[in-house]
Amino acid sequence: MEVSISEKEGAKSLDVITLNVNGEVHQLVVEPQWTLQYVLTDKLGLTGTKEFCAEGACGACSVILDGHPVLSCMMLAIECDGGTIETIEGIARANHPLIDAYVKYSCMQCGFCTPGFIVTAKALLDRNPDPTLDEIKEAMVGNLCRCGTYPAHLRAITEAAAVLRGVVSAQGTPASAEGGAGHE
């Protein structure tokens, strides 16, 4: 059980919540104002969930809560009591085809926002296994990348979707998609 230092000193009221994170059940003592993002990164050590804007504007802290993508910086941990959460670490452990596709198409530069993109894309593919490019853009528009890696994501998500549908193998021919890579 996680117990905050401030609880020991009696400074704050506390709540006990249960979270199923990547298949593991955690009972946690949390303060009511703690965000889900803070609990995941600072209490559970799952630092793949990133804080970029800290106010619901960038998608870097995206996680999947009970099947829906949410911004964990905008969720209070106590709101998630009893919830099932999937973070980038869980998606990676499951060897989701998005991971390989993101590496293959070099979708990351500084990489800080990358996990949030993959989480959002995974939620998209969960509900729409064959998205069009416009549907991908619509789903991903809330994820910001300052390095400007966007064109590569379209290719990777399209290919991962095809792998999931069994249209191409993980090592198969690249799915065609618009993107930034011109060729001389």
Place this chain on the structure above:
Amino acid sequence: MSEPPRKSDVWQEMLDSFDNKIADPHPLRNYEVIGKRGVRRNDGVEKATGAARYTIDVQLPGMLFARFLTSPYPHADIVGMDTSEAEKMPGVRCVLRYDDPDLAEGVAVSGHELNAVLALPGGAKFQGEECGAFVVADSEEIAENALKTIKVEWAQRPFLLDVEKALEPGAPLTHPHEFPDSNMSMVYNENHGDVEKGFAEADKILEFKWSFGYNTWVGPERPCGVWRWNGDFAEVWVKQQRPHIAKRAISTWFGGIPMCKIDLHCPYQGASFGGWSQMSWNLAGTHLAGLASKRTGRPVKWAFNRREDFYGGNMDAGVFYVKVGYKLDGTITAVSQRAVTCNQDMAVFGIVAHLIENTKIPHIAGRTEAAWVNKGPTVPTRCEMNINCYTLNLVFNHVADALGMNPVTISLLNDGAEGRDMEWLNERKAEIGFPPRDSLKACVDKGKAAIGWDEKWHAPGAKTLAGGRMHGMAFTWTHEWDDSGGTSEIGMYFERNDASVTILGCRADVGVNAETAYCQIAADELGVPLESVRFKHQEDAGFYTMTPDTSTNLAINGWAVKSAARLLKQRLLEVAVQVRGRTQLAEYPSAFPGLQPEDLDVKDGVIFEKADPSNSMSIADFIGPGGANGPVSGTAGEPFFTSQEEGLAYPMRGTPPIFEAAWHIQRGCYLGVRLRFCRQAYFMEVEVDTETGQVDVLKVVTVNDVGKVINWDGCEGQAYGGAIMGIGRGMTEEVVWDPRTGVMLNGNLLNYRIPTMMDYGEIETIMVETQMGYGPYGSIGIGEDVATVLPALIGPAVQNAIGIWIDDFPITPDRVLAALGKA
């Protein structure tokens, strides 16, 4: 064992490349992975899986968290402060104050040089500046709450936000401590030829004014740092693009810390594109964390919040007055420009440098007046060449428009260098070993074809689309650059057991995929598989590379990697033919007896005799294990341990450590040190909604002559990523202050809008490889170019659409409507 081959041809090769003012004199003839498509990036899995660690992710047992007090006023001194309530709060472990005796003197906290700056100043020159107090607590939240209890008595001073008003006679001083005489820190003049003569020779003169708003880097990872004392060893994690400068500064703190007692970590960097790393104060938090860590006995992490990442901005902010003389055929005879720039910490990069370096315009003058107002400092943020690129772009496009000519034609007509024409430039190329290729023409031809320039370009305001939207096309160009001077040091060795290769060289990874590129160079030079090479860049191992800024990754570090790999290969082959040693009990014979190093070569990780490739041995077998798993002999000299390994053809190894180090010196490109040969050309197609002022970028074509592509993902990523950043800078990004209070109004990502996935059209990136770069194999930097050149292209594109110049950037819908008389 003989000494390393310090007098060898390989050693001479390294010396030959110093200064790199000539074409690579020792190119590699056969590329296996250099320039190959589909090379997977080294950091890909780490970053995709969330395993990549940044300084902000560091969590240590017992770690405390620190936050700064910030100023609510744009200009104020602290005359009194009561921190007693904060100090009594549960969970608060330490409060550092501006009047702490240990903080009375300036310390070296700069991202550039060893300066002397107060780590915790007693006042602020802009709203939001960190000053007064540094609260250290069990959590960020407790520190934040404690800050709210601090009672500060402020003495407000007058403030100014407008750079031109700051230079008016009698203007109140905006930075009275730093600049007590006026609000101008310096004047920087550039003169080439005689502009008055040039204007006299012109058929026509045109003048215009342009401006660029204050924009900033928006680093995804907040500025932060971590300090832990391990006894008298300092362990420090930095978000800093220049770890070698950080360590040098840290060694001067707290009475001096020997360099060997500093363990520096430079984890992955949530990029700030130069920006934050360049600030003259950016190690202050780390210094204070070190002091607090000493006092509390616990590790301390400090961090800004998101708003505080808007600490400073890009040094393109300012107001610019241009005068151009030109002939009726499009030949430009003279350009002069006066700039009033905003809070430039380094006003020495010029405003007309690209015109001088890149054209045959004979008479050019620039005057930069570096004014200071009550906003944060501005520094190179991808990059210091912004103003130079915008200037070249706007000069050429204004002249083309005035003459009714195609801007591509005008550009090709004026291409050259330092006032000389292309014929002269081609002679210089030949002199120093470059192929005399016409880089600009190659770029233009490819770009025109990709965007359909000849079919689509039209006179300004001449094409209205269905629905009333206006269509616009624009073109700009300049040279490629890798500007910094500096040195790079690289260590490289074969690992025991499997002969994989480790490259040592502490540097910040900002995501440009440079580490993969260096591994590609090492793999090809050594003749080993790419998968067996790793650049271990995050830990300080005593080798300092050049920083990722100024596009100099490859242009300096690439040379050092190449040289280190060649030395390492030479060393390997020398050891391979030598008797490696004799003891009382045994002899460790040569692996290739009777041969010379030059008789051998390496491919796919196997050493072989050139004349008889069947005489071969893998490097792994040759090197073998070390330590207690190394060669062991019985009393009769019989090797009995390693020889028993199954399948091992060569039991007695006993090889020395096979390690080499190399370095490179580059004096930099600024101020005419060397001529520029590689060009870049950009094309843009837009639509303008004349009812709403909305500008949609339909297509961008970027053509970069990178000399030689080493890593495709790196080159293309910098190009399309830079295009997207450039679109944001040119169209939406501007920090806004309330003119009445001096308070920043949009220090967040909701109101300071960077581009999303739906804010750009098609982006086509094209690479040209003329091999006219000064880097290894003829390569040249690309990291900063596109994001720097592209923003101001929005202006000519909109002008081509609506027929009206808007020279105030960013070009937001309200500015478009104002130009159309609809605001």
